[in-house]
Amino acid sequence: AGGPGSPAREVVDAIAAAGGEAVAHGGDIATAEGAASLVTTALDAFGRFDTLVNNAGFLRDRMLVNLDEDDWDAVVRVHLKGHFLPLRHAAAHWRAEAKAGRPPAARVINTSSGAGLLGSVGQSNYAAAKAGIVALTLVAAAELGRYGIQVNALAPAARTRMTERTFAATMAAPADGSFDAMAPANVSPLVVWLGSAASDGVTGRVFEAEAGRITVMEGWRPGPTEDRGARRSPAEAGDTVRRLLADAEEAGQVYGAS
Template sequence: MGTEQICAGRTVIVTGAGRGIGRAHALAFAAEGARVVVNDIGTALDGASTGETPGEQVVAEIKALGGEAVANGDDVADWAGSRRLIRQAIDTFGGLDVLVNNAGFVRDRMLVNLGEDEWDAVIRVHLKGHFCTMRHAAEYWRGESKAGRHVDARIINTSSGAGLQGSVGQGNYGAAKAGIAGLTLTASAEFGRYGVTVNAIAPSARTRMTETVFAETMAAPEDGFDAMAPENVSPLVVWLGSTQSARVTGRMFEVEAGKVALGDGWRHGTPVDRGARWDPAELGPVVADLIAGSVAQEPVYGA
């Protein structure tokens, strides 16, 4: 493990940590001295159970490197299961400092072909899964704060460019990820009083969810820097989970390869004020002028 460990002694939950970006997060936190709860339900890309225990494998990797970790197999979108996850961290390690919401899967389909079950499943695991864990963690931190104990906690959520700019064939996933962006803003405003910051990332990396969509551009290089390695995303997440990030909250970070950027979301535009109710026939040139004077929209992925 490292020498200058910026998360030494902190207890961290990483959801969906058995593979991909979540696994990279768990290992990176452990390398920085954190005690890690590795949550993974062991599902296939579409959410079906595989019977595997990838979370336990990650725990074994951490322990082999001298770190502390335990596995958790609860469903983050289940109300009781997400409560058990938070409780396991507290009971095992004496508290909770960081919650990294990463768990998810995709059921990609064009909107005109998307089934109700495919919509519900993706919204459930991504958006409800984020809410459930945040809700139970925040309840714990609120109790600690009201009891007069110092809280310096972090939540790092996982959104996506699909949620920020849209993505053809991923209407359910994009809607869930956009919801996570909005949830992050609200939680950052509400949880600050308890000593909790809330931020989100929109990562680009090679994972099970992206390998078929970006197969040609995400191939690992034969040598040199692997720009699409999941491990490239984790350093920022670890920093956001450390005590050094206490003044950063309500932010969306785009992370890809060696690049880190702030994603600026919806902002109030400059209004045209008639001073009275508009007549519908008057609004055509008004809207045209507003669009002409605005910043060009980001293109939808896949459009």
């Protein structure tokens, strides 16, 4: 929510104190009404809408056999649906602008996670939603580029209200004044750049950002393949898979796996 004393209001106040302008939006972005009002709130306040950063979310971590349907639905709703609906309503506005002869230089930054790229033990709901955000990003970039809209995804690692509760020791700021690897300020410059005109031509990409490191994630792409031009028996299919795996890269390590 964006009322007095809320985190959103604190951000608005901090931006105003730095000489900027901001408004808070307290709607539910996992509803069509809330997502549409997010866009109209920005348009009413500033007269234009240039960049959308989708970053809403929370955790309900459970091992798979302990995860219930409510935990699954709640996490997928806020992360995946909460990305789709703001993106859909922002894109509709930008498409209308383009068709009216006012092509935008629009930018979307979606928030994925290492859990969505590699998996994370105890986070099957969160990992599935974050993987879905990557696929949504790729499709949106392919569909919306014709309207002047660039769409990228970022998998950040930083200290937030959410990560402080789950990974308290890892996220803690160093007491000795050394480089604070988990400070959100390490990640935000990439978000700013991706949301700016300087990022022209960069779309359909997924990045990781943590501490002083930025990584381009290369994702799923064809690896070793073998085409015999004929059907295989199950045993022959197995033999082929064994040969291909011998030449393939090792699968990425799932976070938390032993």
